[in-house]
Amino acid sequence: MSEAWIIDAARTPRGVGxxxxxxxxEVHPQRILSTVLKALAERNDLDTAEIDDVIAGCGTxxxxxxACIARMxxxxxGFDVRAAxxxxxxxxxxxxxxxxxxxxxxxxxxxxxVIAGGVxxxxxxxxxxxxxxxxxxxxNAHLRSIHPQPHQGICGDLIATLEGFTREDVDGLALxxxxxxxxxxxxGHFSKSLVxxxxxDGRVALDREEYPRPGTTPEGLAALKPAFQAIYxxxxxxxxLSYRKLVEAAYPDVKINHVHHAGNSSGVVDGAxxxxxxxxxxxxxxxxxxxxxxxxxATAGDSPELMLNAxxxxxxxxxxxxxxxxxxxxxxxxxxxxxxxxxxxxREMDLDPAIVNVNGGAIALGHPIGATGAIILGALLDExxxxxxxxxxxxxxxxxxMAPAMIIERI
Numbered sequence: 001m002s003e004a005w006i007i008d009a010a011r012t013p014r015g016v017g018x019x020x021x022x023x024x025x026e027v028h029p030q031r032i033l034s035t036v037l038k039a040l041a042e043r044n045d046l047d048t049a050e051i052d053d054v055i056a057g058c059g060t061x062x063x064x065x066x067a068c069i070a071r072m073x074x075x076x077x078g079f080d081v082r083a084a085x086x087x088x089x090x091x092x093x094x095x096x097x098x099x100x101x102x103x104x105x106x107x108x109x110x111x112x113x114v115i116a117g118g119v120x121x122x123x124x125x126x127x128x129x130x131x132x133x134x135x136x137x138x139x140n141a142h143l144r145s146i147h148p149q150p151h152q153g154i155c156g157d158l159i160a161t162l163e164g165f166t167r168e169d170v171d172g173l174a175l176x177x178x179x180x181x182x183x184x185x186x187x188g189h190f191s192k193s194l195v196x197x198x199x200x201d202g203r204v205a206l207d208r209e210e211y212p213r214p215g216t217t218p219e220g221l222a223a224l225k226p227a228f229q230a231i232y233x234x235x236x237x238x239x240x241l242s243y244r245k246l247v248e249a250a251y252p253d254v255k256i257n258h259v260h261h262a263g264n265s266s267g268v269v270d271g272a273x274x275x276x277x278x279x280x281x282x283x284x285x286x287x288x289x290x291x292x293x294x295x296x297x298a299t300a301g302d303s304p305e306l307m308l309n310a311x312x313x314x315x316x317x318x319x320x321x322x323x324x325x326x327x328x329x330x331x332x333x334x335x336x337x338x339x340x341x342x343x344x345x346x347r348e349m350d351l352d353p354a355i356v357n358v359n360g361g362a363i364a365l366g367h368p369i370g371a372t373g374a375i376i377l378g379a380l381l382d383e384x385x386x387x388x389x390x391x392x393x394x395x396x397x398x399x400x401x402m403a404p405a406m407i408i409e410r411i
Contacts, residue, residue: 002279004103005290006408009378010039011273012197014366015210017122023206024270025123027197029058029065033073033119033272039195040115040276041077044288049080052111055101056087056274057094057118059369060125069119089370092337093299093398094118095273096373100297100404102277107294112282117274117374126268135236135246136304136399147304148249152399153228153265155307156338157258158247162306163344167259170339171221174264174363176353177336181360182214189359189386193273193378211267211366226258227265250305264339269366273375292381295391295407296322302401308341310403311395312348318393318405326351329407330389333376335396336361345395358383372396377406384410 012035015024024032033056041048056070071085090097095118102116135150137143150158160170184190185208196207233244247254278288298321300314311334319325326349334342334356346356359379362372373396380392395405 001107002109004106004277004294005280005283005411006292006294006381007276007278007283007288007290008040008044009275009381010036010043010193010195011375011378012036012271013194013206013209014269014271014368015206017126017268017270017366019123019127022123022270023210024121024197027199027205029119029121029124030069030073030076032121032197032270033069034076035195035197036117036272036274037073037079037115038077040274041079044276046276049082051079051083051113051115052105053114054083054085055098055114055116056085057090057098057370057373058087059089059091059094059120060128061087061089062128064124065121073119090402090404091399092335092367092369093373093396093402093404094370095375096377096394096396096404096406097299099275099374099377100299100406103294103297103406106277106279112279114277115274116277117272118370119272120368120370121270122268122368123270148246149304149307149400150243150246151228151231152307153260153338154232154243154247154256156260156340157228157256158251158254159306159308159344160259160340161254161257163340165259165340165343169343170259170264171218173339173343174221175216175218177357177360177363178213178216180358181212181364184359185209185212189383190379192382209365211269212364216263221263224261224263227261229258232256260338260340264363266337266362267366269368271366271368271371271375273371273378275374275377290411291385292408292410295409297406299402299404304401307399307401308337308397309344310401311341311345311397311405314403314405315349315393315395318407322407324407329391329393330355331358331380331383331392332356333380333392333394335367335372335376336363337367337397339363341397373404381408
């Protein structure tokens, strides 16, 4: 089996995901992704006619983000028409799943050159009509009877309750995420992969991170009201379904301690990211210098009722495939969908927090659903190089109780 080499990674800055307030909110999502694709092709002098596929994750594939955004963005980037495209949706795990599929295609020998990543304009997604009280089962009563799946934020509060994580615990992680992100920005740790986004008339739309709040304080976080307590008992349909009833169907005796709020949950932002992967044979024949190899990829499922607990099973699965233990990993990126996610992951994997999300995470920087996996994969690679370390693991929780994972090793 061939190796899959990572040649390069790039991403846009993340803009606040609110129409009229975020710098990327008026930029077409295809243009946001094409910015990254074009930068990767130009930086590496790729013959785009030889790209076997462009794979892009996107969590809201409607309207501007529909019609196979991967293919449309590749065309918008000026790629040769022979470069095909494919879009996918694994919720928050979409961008990393795209990279995993690229690695699998190359490792199998079926492909030689793939660009994989993702995009999300959460500004645009927020404008789409949604049914009030929509649930993941989309009204499928049979599925609901088997797996009652509540809101992901309520799942975060439920996990915190079951695991004994307090409001102080989750706020502490959020404060540290902001501190680390601020230090990383001030010291240029993101500059290697960051590419600016332009309006069609040539004006800069965004060339810096827009979401972080470096002035965050413990007092400020403590003053925020829990975000999901207010929706816990609100009727979702005429029959009186509520998130409380969904939770109690699986956990009849639980009394949730609502600990998550806007300050310790992932930020709503717009952005895109991608990586270039190639087979060793193709890379050597075309003068492409590899930065890392993919040691293993994995995907795992876990409880849909808890939704956010699959990263540890996915990481363990990837480690087993690579013949490694967690002690062999130098740095780890675990998406901060909610503060309890990395807290639970670090506890379950027995990790030193000093090696996890060293430049902050989605609480400080934002989480563009379909793009985040590719963004943090690139961030992991950049930081391994900056610190002259060798191995890294990246994983994200995804709705429905899933998680992809990837282990990389520098070359």
